[in-house]
Amino acid sequence: MLVASVSSSFTSAVANHGVYAVFGLLALGAILPIGSELAALLGGALAAGVLAGSNGVSVFGAHFGSGAGAYIAMALAATLGYLLGCLVGWLIGRWGGRELLERHGRWFHVTPERLDRADAWFRRWGRPGVLIGTLLPVVRSFVAIPAGLFEMPLLQFLGLALIGSAIWSFAFVGIGYALGASYDSFDHSFRYVEYAIVLAILVGAAYLVYRRVAAAKVTPRADDSSG
Numbered sequence: 001m002l003v004a005s006v007s008s009s010f011t012s013a014v015a016n017h018g019v020y021a022v023f024g025l026l027a028l029g030a031i032l033p034i035g036s037e038l039a040a041l042l043g044g045a046l047a048a049g050v051l052a053g054s055n056g057v058s059v060f061g062a063h064f065g066s067g068a069g070a071y072i073a074m075a076l077a078a079t080l081g082y083l084l085g086c087l088v089g090w091l092i093g094r095w096g097g098r099e100l101l102e103r104h105g106r107w108f109h110v111t112p113e114r115l116d117r118a119d120a121w122f123r124r125w126g127r128p129g130v131l132i133g134t135l136l137p138v139v140r141s142f143v144a145i146p147a148g149l150f151e152m153p154l155l156q157f158l159g160l161a162l163i164g165s166a167i168w169s170f171a172f173v174g175i176g177y178a179l180g181a182s183y184d185s186f187d188h189s190f191r192y193v194e195y196a197i198v199l200a201i202l203v204g205a206a207y208l209v210y211r212r213v214a215a216a217k218v219t220p221r222a223d224d225s226s227g
Helices: 002-017 019-029 036-048 068-108 112-135 144-149 154-226
Strands: 057-059 062-065
Touching (some): 002 019, 002 036, 019 057, 019 068, 036 068, 036 154, 057 068, 062 068, 068 154, 112 144, 112 154, 144 154
Antiparallel strands (some): 057 062
């Protein structure tokens, strides 16, 4: 039910608000793993004219309908949306600092362990790592904040993010566009993937709860033995 609701909400948002919904969802997807891949695919389906309940693609009063022009408009919206989100994420990391992120990072799915991995990633790969990170599903949501935290120059970061975002956006929107009339059957099949993702999240959450409970039982025993 939860997965169906999320998928339906994304579909409704993109169908009703077009490029603005894709822009906003991709901006949010730059700092939170909300499923921006689905938003881009839906944008491509809208550009192809096969998304039910839509009237085509419009931008600031200019109506593109469906076709190549609509595809380009949607891909640009995804590109620029992610770029804006990267700017916000970089500012959060740069001016918030590690202490703030460790204290409130759960809101952005940022944990001390992820910060340590990001630090190691930046030290090892540097600029190529940032570019690669913006191209990888899920990982692209955890690039901007560490880039600011580890003081990567803003213009350099935005330049790499723009390249990665453009490649990713035109590719994913293009996949949704190319699916065309087959999108409905694809969307039905994709929901099984969503179910698997949610199941994995629930299993992971249960494991973390188990680890925390087990650790809480071990700590008092350690204190007793030391006394």
